Amino acid sequence: MTLPLRIGIWALVHGNRAALHDPEEPYDASWQRNRRLVLEAEALGYDCVLVAQHTMNPHRPDLGQLEAWTASAALAAETRRIELITAIKPMLYHPVVLAKMALQIEEISGGRFAINLVNAWNRKEIEDAGMLFREHDERYAYGAEWLGVVERLMRGEQVDHQGRYFQVKDYLLRPAAATRPRPRIYVGGESGPARDLVAAQADVWFINGQPVEDVAALIADVRRRPRAGEPVRFGLSTFVIARETEAEAQAAYRRLLALAQQDAEIKAYVKANTDAAVAMRKTQAKFESVGTNGGTAGGTVGSYDQVAARLMQFHAAGIDTLLTQFQPFEPEMRRFAEHVMPRLAAIRPG
Template sequence: MSDAPRFGIWAAVHGSRASHHDPDEPDDASWTRNRALVLEAEALGFDSVLVAQHTANPYDDERDQLEAWTASAALAALTRRIEIIAAIKPGLYHPVVLAKMALQIEHVSEGRFALNLVNAWNKAEFERAGLPFPPHDDRYAYGQEWIGLVDRLMRGERVTHAGRHFQVEDYQLRPAGTFRPRPTIYLGGESEPARALAAERADVWFINGQPLDDVKALIADVARRPAANAPLRYGLSAFVIARETDAEAQAEHARLLALARRDEGLRNATRARTDAASVMFAKTDAAATQHVGTNGGTAAGLVGSYETVAARIRAFHEAGIDLFMLQFQPFEAEMRRFAKEILPRVQ
């Protein structure tokens, strides 16, 4: 864990994070908006951007959806300091092809690229394209073999592999190792297969937003396992609502909750396409009436006065969280508020 916490933002890949009916937030997933958002985040001092991968909008396929890997390549050329993390669903790309893409973005960014391995939960994204969507644990078994190959290929090793899912013969990728041994590997997911794979292959394990004690328990469980890339680091997703007073922040949270209720139809349609074994959706469904945002959102408790939010961030950091991957709404205005009011208090 670093001495000071790091902070990242979720790119607006499918528009709003809390509600699609907020008059103060453009429901805009365009490249133009995302380019401006990431460039401003870098200028404000944020350390990372996470570009989630969806081929079609997971809420409504009539809405815009930013493509993660082409956008990440473009961001790599435009930025100078911020880490660019592109999510990847192994079932969509052969490991040789993906490893080559990752190395190219690593080269363009001069050593600032990372991939975030996710198990995929949107069945329709695969099945409508005629792609296989195996059961949850089988997808993790596939991902384990997949990331093992990608890891070696990104290191520039000459790879020959005969496995259950892939046959690779005498393959080597270049350029590799120009800036560091390989791009950083993040892994998301809280099921038992996800935890095991995080310890085995990841540099950073992403945890969905939830209370501090739950996060401590998750970290303790994974930290006890032998880690191939020790010391394993930890990231946390969170939706931030910070104001001068706790009361003002709670009032804004109530406003966003009320707006989010208007998205119930979209959420129901999304749930119908969701793998029932997804741990993330099991947790977020249970908390949907109390919290806003995706991947746990405000369940992490970063809602309150500037001092309250800063104190909670410090507590999470002391528990082992290195990187906070943040959501806001309206995104640009609240991102600026966080940079002005919270960053100085915690760095």
């Protein structure tokens, strides 16, 4: 069954998505800005927002960084329709504590909350806090056990779990989710262990921006893996630059690419703190692009018609949740809503 295409945004938890030094978008990762951004996105018809989780800014430690979970609780109370997807690195929260937080935000939102499990790539963020940064495949084993406990607790089960990493004795959380069995679970990561985790435990797999044929191959691979219950759904991150003409879009792209080249020191800092085994970094290294998590590598730079056509191709390949990035974010988000969303009306929710 082909599902409608839901379109969301990335919250600006650590500011600019393409280039730090942009005169058209001064750095701002504040709660006030993110609140305005999400409320406007909801009013414009966007369906969801991803609130990424970092305790310290991953690009430069002296820059501001939004706290994902407290901000999401506040957004749950302020919004009415948009889905709130909040990322979580499992080593930062015990599963009992996190499940309780998730159920509380689920209640505040009236059933619009979701968690996005990410098994972490920033070694510095974890080690400098005095915590163990496990190696790549063990992080996924840890995340799978962690998520298994969280999922059952969010579902309202009484959990007795004696595992490798966690021991939980007869734990029951109340109130349970009132509007559905539990919050939705998104999972990121593209390595083999990540795909196994997706097939076994995720509702939706977030894929980083890359060409349509590569995305289709990833989707086919996960669909072949053993799965119990409902089929996995698929999401994609992409940075969009859309204009009246392709030439105008390419000029805007070149502007951001030039600005991004001023961030060489930041990129070196990020690389030094990144686990070399992380698949996302290997994927991004294949393409020239702007933006995070694949950025424009999916080919979403062009005229309004071209961008809409490319997004329809992703939808035909199996993507039903699209997470967009822009810069400068607010005016480009409005441009996309005005000019590209109407061109996608045939595949959007009614």
